[in-house]
Amino acid sequence: MNIWNMLRGHTEQRAADPSWDALANGGNNTTAGAYVDAKSAESISTVYACVQALSESTACLPLHTYRRTDEGYRERADGHWLSRLLERPNEQQTGMEFRESQTAAVLLWGNAYARKEFNGAGEVVSLQPLHPQRVSIVRLDSGRHRYDYTDDNGQLVRLLQDEVLHLRDRTDPGSIVGKSRIAIARETLGLSLSLRAHGAGVFGRGARPASIITNEGQRDLTTEQLASMHSRLTQYASPANAGKTLILPRNMKWQTVGLSNEDAEWIGAMNFSVTEICRLFRVPPILVQTLEQASYNNVNELGQQFVRFSLQRWLTMWEEGISRALLGPIARQRYYAEHAVDGLLRAQPKERSEFYKSGIDAGWLDVEEVRRLENLPQRRVEAVNVPDAS
Structure with missing residues (x-):
């Protein structure tokens, strides 16, 4: 038995992180009646758009490795092993794909994990992503943590803290488990899901015609007369007959059905839910194609605000996470990773x-x-x- 397995097997008097069960985002029912977890929340178009706006923007920015020189300057270190790792973290993913999926995992589950693989020189040569729902964290007697992962075969794999790249959202004091925004805002997202289900039910099952025809005569039409009228009206559903004059029989009156007050309130509630979700992820509504408040003058400013106030948190998470988990104490004094955001912050x-x-x-x-x-x-x-x- 090697030293790694001996350390993984040390489980005496361990204490599980008390916040894990509450924040693992296994899903729960809401007051509005909708079941909310990461999967159902992502089916909301605004949630998906916010997650993509942050994860895609983070992943597409160039991430370079730099070396600090003795003169106090910096220079690109493209030949360093860290630069090669960030460019191709594993055989299945490119650097962009890996960072996009890991950032999305933090946004949806609050945590993202990747198993580190080393070569003989102690350098990290591969990062294998782990599904957040299959990972649990155990606090050891030493104060460090162990990561228990259930693989595809149902086998429990125990990993030391130094074997895992752990990225996370905000944590509670004394905890290293990131708090899931989906779990925190479950009621808000449940309301959005219920509104969507209500609208689908109304338009799927409710009789909401665009117009109606009333008979103001004293005699009811026969079945044959109704069938003949229906056949004539159906012809106007063709684009070729659009705009032509409709001739109705005597005593027949055409009426257009407008939007009811109830429908107008439903639309307003749906628009409000979009704003609430954007507030949850701190994404300007304009970036999820909500253009009511967009103008030519503020689009450029909103883009720069997105970098400063929305994207900067996730860029810093990656840069500091790389320094903490991938570089040793001596190496991080000389090397570091940094995103190139100059292109996004450029003025006119x-x-x-x-x-x-x-x-x-x-x-x-x-x-x-x-x-x-x-x-x-x-x-x-x-x-x-x-x-x-x-």
Whole structure:
């Protein structure tokens, strides 16, 4: 038995994290009558859009590995093993796919786990994602934690704290388990699910025609007359007959059915639920295609606010999680990972040009640095032939 298995087997007088059962988001019924868990919550289009806005944006940003130089500057360390790991964390996923799925797991379950695999030099060479619902955390007597994972065959796999990359949402004091936003806002999401079910039932089973025809005569129509009228009206359902004049028999009156007050209140409640869910994930409604308050002037500002106030938390989670879980105490003093967010924070072309001009005129910026900031190639300097003085 190796040292890892000996340590995994130490379970005397262990105490499970008391917050785990409450926050694992196994699902529960709500006052509105809807069952809410991560899967049902993600079926709400606004929840899905918010999760995608944060996870896609986080995953698509370049994540570089840097080295601190002795002079206090930094330089790209693309040849470092950490850079290769972040680019291809395992054989099945690219770096973008891995970070997108792990970020989405934190947003939905509050936690994301990945098993670290090492080579002989102690470097992490692979990160294998673990489903959050299959992981439980045990606090050991030493104060450290063990991760118990149930694999696809139903076998229990015990992992040490140093073998797991654990990313999490906000935790309670004394706990390392992230709090699920789905579990916290279960009642809000349950109301949204109930409103959706109500609307589907009304339009699926309720008789809500767009218009009606009334008979203001004294005699009822026969079955044959009703069938003939229905056949004539059906012809106007064709796009080819759209806009043509409809001729009704004597004493027949056409009436358009408008939206009832009850339907209008339902639509208003659905719109309010969109705002509530966006507030839960701190995503501007404009990013989930709610454009009521969007204008040409505020779209760019809202995008920059999204980076500063919504996306920054998840970028910092990745950067600090990588430093804590993938780099040793000595290595993290020299190396670190950081996202490149300059492209998302760029101002308009006119404002950028004025900023660059002021920097060049003041002497703290040169043309080549500006070209690098704008992702332009280096200018070619033509060689000048100097005549031979002899």
